[in-house]
Amino acid sequence: MGFVLSEEELSIQATARRVVDAHGGPAVLRRLRDERDPLGIAGELWGALRALGLVGLALPEAEGGAGLGLKEVGLVAEELGRTLSPAPLGAHTVAARLVARRAGSSLARELTPSLCDGSRLATLAHEEGVRHEARPRAVTLSRRGSGYALDGDKSFVPFGGAADWLVVSAAHEGGAALVLVELARAEIMSLCTIDSHGAARARFRGLEVAADAVLTTDAEAELGRALDEATLLLTAEMLGGAWEAFRRTVEYLKQRRQFGVPIGSFQALKHRAASMYCDLELSRAVVREGLSVADGAQGSLAELASAAKARLSDTYVHVTNEAVQLHGGVGVTDELDLGFFMKRARVTEQLMGDAAFHRDRYARLLGY
Amino acid sequence: MSELDDFRAELRAWLLSHCPPSMRTPPGDGEEVWGGRRCVFPSEDARRWLLAANTRGLTAPTWPTEYGGGGMSREQAAVLAEELRALGCRPPLRSLGIWMLGPVLLRYGTEAQRRAFLPGIIRGETRWCQGYSEPGAGSDLASLSTRAVRDGDHYVVDGQKTWTSHADKADWMFCLVRTNPSAPKHQGISFVLIDMASPGITVRPIQLISGASPFCETFFEGVRVPVDQRVGDEDAGWEIGKYLLSHERSNISLSRDAQSSVEEPLAAQARRYEGGAPGEPLRDASLRDRITQVDLDFLCNKLALRRAAEEAAAGRPAGSEASMFKLVGTEVNKRRRELKVALRGFAGLGWEGEGYLDDELTTTREWLRSRANSIEGGSSEVQLNILAKRVLGLPD
Incomplete structure (x- = not known):
């Protein structure tokens, strides 16, 4: 029953939604952009996430983390993606997990608690x-x-x-x-x-x-696993962003009137929207499944990570391209936040490998 | 041990003693049992298996026992499905009556209609066909024009249906007819049950681009249908007809997926024609990438289906998923079939006769047949319309 969110997961999702809406969002991103902020991080939001213990969700409980899984981190990452809030949740989680596992190093031992509570990044x-x-x-x-x-x-x-x-x-x-x-x-x-x-x-x-x-x-296996984990957390963020760009577009199709009717009544546009909806539903299934497998559910982590990234790279780029086009002229203005989704889609497409990279890798993993 | 475990253990023992060993192998071509008055069983074991299944209502596990159903809870029916799969039992019966008409009768039928029709459906004694499409009413089904004119306690039906699967083998048809030509098109339709043996019915098979097909044209000339064979009120058949279609959609997409999951992987097929060592990347990089795209879409669709099933089991059904899975399932299936032909190159171009393997000829015919998947049962474009309206709330 990996797809049905538990009460605890729903509560993490609700908390993340509340915090991210209060402290993050495109307005924060816009300010960072306008101020040419060299760090590019929503500091206030990161602080709020730390205060609620959402930074160490998948880090060991004994060291101050919550001892939960990547699926829970993924739910928070989806919210960051939805609101385009720049916060290093995925990168920090994966790096900190690598450090926390290294009990032989006194430096790693010393750092781990501060990484788990997020006081160090x-x-x-x-x-x-x-x-x-x-x-x-x-x-x-x-x-x-x-x-x-x-x-x-x-x-x-x-x-x-x-x-x-x-x-x-x-x-x-x-x-x-x-x-x-x-x-x-x-x-x-x-x-x-x-x-x-x-x-x-x-x-x-x-x-x-x-x-x-x-x-x-001797990091080959460990690095491979870390990259797969980072890839899946990235796809969770992409999933949140793609759904939000889509949601805004459907709203716009209902409100914008031309030729005396809402443009969402035109079949050519309806079909594009409905087809994106299917794409997004399939995307959600593969991302959630990938994170469950990362947490130990049956399946191949490498295959699912590549399946998810191949799909989300294509989906996020496609949905944001369509979102801009369906918004018409206003879609290409800086005043509308939509362009930020398109720009983030391009960056996440390349990060951790684009669709072609992951389709090639998936084929190799399956022996062809 | 829980009650469900007891049920499972008892059921398994019963299946082992009542399902003949030859019925625990995958059915070959033409070995599926569709029932009906003119049913020819492929083997004595197939007949015995259906009779045994009927003693427990296994063909309709969740339907009430008073009509011959299994009277099982949803959990028990899920256990039955698991056990049938685990033991490799063939479905004792395939039936439009069970998949499509039964749910309609259970919801909209009169008690007399349920008693008259459900037992025969469940036991596989009557075979049903679907009279929906007409030459002038495809995607715009509600514009259908087959007339049913009241004459005392009968309707007199005149007109033509098309794409009627197995009309030549069916005993009865569930049929949409126009009872009120002056009402708006959705409000003048009735849902009636017609005995195919009635005088005035003519059936003609349809040849497809893939060759012979189960589809037929059905002509009605002054066919008399008793009024008590109408389901629901007069002129209120459109809602019933749509309710039935929601069952058709999930059936089509689920059966396609069940089918493809046991097929030889596309990459292995490509390797047979291309050569090269296992584990090495396929030489044709473009073909390889197309294969991966189809494999991945298939995987994602399978996961989304599982998610929908889990959400529904947890009491959170999302709604118009049938349309999405019909759309995505058939579109992926079409690409898959096309790719199977493409990777065979010249060997995928045979129609019949010497020079081609049976598998090659079948693959090519299946590709041609698959072109209809996204047209029949509500075209892909109709599914997109439904999603846009019901899920996204886009205006008409």
């Missing part, structure tokens, strides 16, 4: 070059003396300017490693992106890394 630094890839290549970790050295560039680190700590994926002796780097020690360039959500480039030039900061040098 972590993010995953993985993307390199111009396109998502599963394995790190440009950033390398090599041995130096009793410790290590980190070299190379990360091209797109979500909320990289606002984070306190980066969990950096790096190529290492034919495999992959995960390394904890304090933000202040990396060369960070905040990016001014179309979606006004925080993002940064990170450069490491022979950065000295203590052995204790290396979470693992």
Whole structure:
């Protein structure tokens, strides 16, 4: 019965909805954009989410988290997406889970409680070059003396300017490693992106890394899992955004009159709307199922993550393109918030791999 | 052990002793039992299985026992479905009477009509066909013009129905007729039950682009139908007819999905024609991506169906889902069939005869047949209209 939300899940959803509506929303995003805010994070909202314990939902209870699953985080992520509220929930959750699992590192042990309550912010630094890839290549970790050295560039680190700590994926002796780097020690360039959500480039030039900061040098399986988790949380956010852009469009079709009638009475437009509705319902099913599998339900996490991202990349872009077109002239004005959804759709499409990447990966996973 | 567990254990034991082993294999072509007065059972076991099922009302598990139904709760019926699947039992009977007419009679029929028709439907003794579409009334079904004129305690029916599946094999037809030509089109229609043996009925089979088909044209010339074979009030048949269609829609999309889930994966089929080692990416990158797109749409549709089923079981049915699943299910199925032909290349171009495998000829015929999936039972465009109106609330 994974699809029917439990009382607890409904209550988390309702709380998230209330907080996000009170402290987030397109108006906050617009202000960050107009002020050229280099961090690109809805600080007040993030504080409110922290205060309610919604930042550590899927982090260990013993360390101050709520000990719940990614499905619950996904419900909050949907609300962030619905309101276009820039908050590093997904990136922080996945990075913090990697740190929390590393009991052997005293640095990780020390950081974990502050990540669980959100007093420190972590993010995953993985993307390199111009396109998502599963394995790190440009950033390398090599041995130096009793410790290590980190070299190379990360091209797109979500909320990289606002984070306190980066969990950096790096190529290492034919495999992959995960390394904890304090933000202040990396060369960070905040990016001014179309979606006004925080993002940064990170450069490491022979950065000295203590052995204790290396979470693992055998990270392939763990990194794969973390990327799948991050992908699914991203699709939850995309799902929320796509539904909201759709909802606004259907409202507009009912209100806008031309030729003496509401334009929503025209069959050509009705069919486009109804077809998007089906697309969105199927999207919701695959995202929710993916998050359930991430929490241990039967199924292949990798397959579901790719299925969900392939679908949501296409759906979010398609729905926002249609939303702008169906709004007509007003749809391309900056005054309307709709453009923000379209811009965010473009960014999330590329993050963690676009539809073509994930269809290719899905086919490989199925042996063709 | 709960009552439901007891029920399951008892049912399983009963199935094991009453469902013949040959009925626990997938049915071959033409081995499905559709019942009716002229029913020819494919085997003695098939007849025995239906008779056994009838002693417990298994063909209509949730219908009242007084009409021959199983009298089961929804939970028990779900257990029955699971056990039938687990043991691989064939459905003892396939029937439009059960899938479509039965729910209508249970909701709108008189007690006399229920007693007259439900037992024969449940036991598979009468086979039904659907008299809805007409040459001039397809998507705009309500514009139908087959006339029923009152003459004492009978109607006299004149006109033509088309796309009547198995009219040549059916005993009875549930039929929409116009009883009041001067009323607005939705308000002059009645729902009547017509004995196909009545004088004045002629049936002619229809040939499709895929070859022979179960569809027929049915002609009525002065056919006399007793007034007590009308279901619901005179001129109030449109609502009943629509209620029946909601059952048709879910049946079509569910049966397509059940079918495709046991098929050989598209990628494996492509590999047979393309060669190459298992595990390697298919050589034709464009074909490979089309396969993935269909696989993923199929997966998402399956998950959405499961979600709808779970929400409904939890008492939160969302409403017009039947339209969505009819639309998406048939559209994905069409793409899948098309792809199956495309990946066979020249081997997918045969119509009949030598030079082609049976599987190749079947695949090609199924592709052609699938073109009708998004037309029959309410076209995709009609489903989009329904969704726009009922779910999205867009104005007329």
